[in-house]
Amino acid sequence: MVLSKDFLWGGAVAANQCEGAYLEDGKGLALVDILPSAQEDRWGALLDPKKAMETTYNFYPSHESIDFYHTYKEDIALLAEMGFKTFRMSFAWTRIFPEGDELEPNEAGLAFYDKVFDELAKYNIEPLVTINHFDTPLGLVTKYGGWRNRKLIDFYVRYAETLLTRYKGKVKYWLTFNEINMILHIPFFGGGLIFEEGENTEQVKYQAAHHQLVASALVTKLAHEIDPENKVGCMLAAGIVYYNTPNPIDVRAAQESNQEQYFFVDVQSRGYYPSYAKRKFEEAGFEIEFEDGDEEILKNTVDFISFSYYSSRIISGDPEVMKQVKGGNAFASIANPYLEVSEWGWAIDPIGLRVTMNEMYDRYQKPLFIVENGLGAVDELVDGTVQDDYRIDYMRKHLEQMIEAVKDGVELWGYTSWGCIDLVSAGSGEMKKRYGFIYVDRDNFGNGSNKRYKKASFDWYKKVIASNGQEL
Numbered sequence: 001m002v003l004s005k006d007f008l009w010g011g012a013v014a015a016n017q018c019e020g021a022y023l024e025d026g027k028g029l030a031l032v033d034i035l036p037s038a039q040e041d042r043w044g045a046l047l048d049p050k051k052a053m054e055t056t057y058n059f060y061p062s063h064e065s066i067d068f069y070h071t072y073k074e075d076i077a078l079l080a081e082m083g084f085k086t087f088r089m090s091f092a093w094t095r096i097f098p099e100g101d102e103l104e105p106n107e108a109g110l111a112f113y114d115k116v117f118d119e120l121a122k123y124n125i126e127p128l129v130t131i132n133h134f135d136t137p138l139g140l141v142t143k144y145g146g147w148r149n150r151k152l153i154d155f156y157v158r159y160a161e162t163l164l165t166r167y168k169g170k171v172k173y174w175l176t177f178n179e180i181n182m183i184l185h186i187p188f189f190g191g192g193l194i195f196e197e198g199e200n201t202e203q204v205k206y207q208a209a210h211h212q213l214v215a216s217a218l219v220t221k222l223a224h225e226i227d228p229e230n231k232v233g234c235m236l237a238a239g240i241v242y243y244n245t246p247n248p249i250d251v252r253a254a255q256e257s258n259q260e261q262y263f264f265v266d267v268q269s270r271g272y273y274p275s276y277a278k279r280k281f282e283e284a285g286f287e288i289e290f291e292d293g294d295e296e297i298l299k300n301t302v303d304f305i306s307f308s309y310y311s312s313r314i315i316s317g318d319p320e321v322m323k324q325v326k327g328g329n330a331f332a333s334i335a336n337p338y339l340e341v342s343e344w345g346w347a348i349d350p351i352g353l354r355v356t357m358n359e360m361y362d363r364y365q366k367p368l369f370i371v372e373n374g375l376g377a378v379d380e381l382v383d384g385t386v387q388d389d390y391r392i393d394y395m396r397k398h399l400e401q402m403i404e405a406v407k408d409g410v411e412l413w414g415y416t417s418w419g420c421i422d423l424v425s426a427g428s429g430e431m432k433k434r435y436g437f438i439y440v441d442r443d444n445f446g447n448g449s450n451k452r453y454k455k456a457s458f459d460w461y462k463k464v465i466a467s468n469g470q471e472l
C-alpha cells in the first residue's frame, strides 16, 4: 500500500462559506459578511472594498449559506458515512470575538465548536482547523485598518490562545491562516486591507503580511507550549507557475512568480526572510518594519506544510504577452493549450499537482497536507441525485498524481477535498459553483429547500477511502 494506514482522508469547508447564522448567539460581522453575490458584482466589491462598505446589497451569501450552524449533526453523519478520517473546518473569529478587540470571548461561540468537535469524535473524525479563513472581524477593519496595523497581532494571538486552551485534547491539527499568500492577490479577503489614494500598496501588503507571519509564529510557539501533541501548519494557495516559452526571460519571470508564493512558506518553514525578498523590497524602495524580537519569533517554524491546489499557471516575461491575460480570478494566467479548463476557466492540471508536491517537498523537507483540491462545476439534481462523473474524473486524475508524488518520496499526511458539501464560493459568491459530494438544494439567491442529496461522487469517494486510495 502506497499511502500509510493513518492517511487522513476527508474534506474541507470554511465557516463563512457554510455556517450561515451570521448574527446568531452573539456573532459579530466579519469582512465577508458585507460582500454580495455574483449578481451584484462580488469580484468588484472584493477589489474595491471601500465601495462595498458603502453599498447596501440585496443579498449576502454568507448570511445564511447552507446553515451548517444548525445542520452540522446531519452533515457530519453524511461525512462519516463516506468514511471521513478528518474534517477541515474553520472557526468564525466573530463568533468568539464579535468585534475582534474584546478582552473576553463569547461563550456561546465557543460552545458551538465544542458541539461540533463532540459530534466529530463520535465518528472518530479528526478535526483539522483553520484559525483564520478570510473572515477577519469587520470591527478590526473599521477601527484599526485590518492587518496593516500591528495591533492585529495581539488580537489574533488572544483569539488563538482562547481556542488552543479551550479545545486542548480535542483538536491536534491547526492551520494559522488560510492561503496566507492571498493577501497579495485579494488584500481585502486576506488582510482586511483598504488602500488610501496614492499609498504604496505593495508596501502595505507586505507589512500586513509581516504582521501575519509574526502572529503565525507566535501562535505556533503557543500551540506547542499548550500541548506538545499539537501539530501546526502553514497554508499556501499553491500551484506551480510554468513559463510560457523557453525564452530565459520567461523562465526568470516564472521563477520570480513562484518565489512570490513561496516567500510565505519560506518564512513559516525556515524561520527567516529569504534573501530574494529582501532585495525585492529594497529595489521597490521600501523596508519592512521589524520590531525588536520579530526575528527571534519567526524562528518558531511550522510542523507541516498544507496547501490548496486547483490549477497550474503560466507567465511570460514579455509585458506585451501578459497584456492578453484575462482578469476576474485571483490568479490570472496565460491559457495553456495543453489543458482543459473548468466552467469557471480554471485550467485542469493533475500532473501539475505532482510537480507542485515535489517542488515543495524538495524545498522544505517537511510533511505536506493537501487541504483543498476539487472541481467547481454546475450540477444538475435529477431524481434526487447528481451524476457528477466530471468531478469523479477530476479527482481520480488528481489522486493518481498525488499517489505518484508519494511514490516519488513526498511525505504526505492527508488529503481533504474542497467543499465536500456544497457551499458558497469564496471568489464568486455563488452556490452554483459546487464542489461537493453532497448536493445542497439552495441557489444563488438563497432559494431552495436546503435539503442534502448524495451525488454519484459520494459513493465513489467512499470506496476511495475504504481502499485507502487503491480503488480510484
Ligand code: P53
Binding pocket: 014, 017, 178, 179, 237, 308, 310, 329, 330, 331, 372, 376, 418, 424, 425, 426, 427, 428, 433
Ligand atoms: P472558489 C482563488 C484562487 C484560489 C483559491 O474558490 C481560492 C481563491 C479565492 O476565490 O480560494 C480557496 O470558492 C479558498 C476557499 C475557496 C476555494 O479556494 O472561489 O481557500 O475558501 O472556496 C475555491 O471557487
